Amino acid sequence: MLGILFNDKECREFDYVLRKELDEMLLDLNDSRMDGEIKKAIASRYKVIFRMYARIASPKELSRYALNNRNYR
Secondary structure: OOOOOOOHHHHHHHHHHHHHHHHHHHHHHOOOOOOHHHHHHHHHHHHHHHHHHHOOOOHHHHHHOOOOHHHHO
């Protein structure tokens, strides 16, 4: 296990970066032009980023990024 200490400004920046990455991946997952294999890779990465975001986000913010997994397997 690794640990990192962030000050308040760094935590806000980390929150912003994770949210933007999740937003971009959601757009890609909803793009009908994407191949199934590519969507699987994006969904796998999405899960990792989502878990990172879950450590710092409020439940309300987190629910905004929850996926219905059946659509992206």
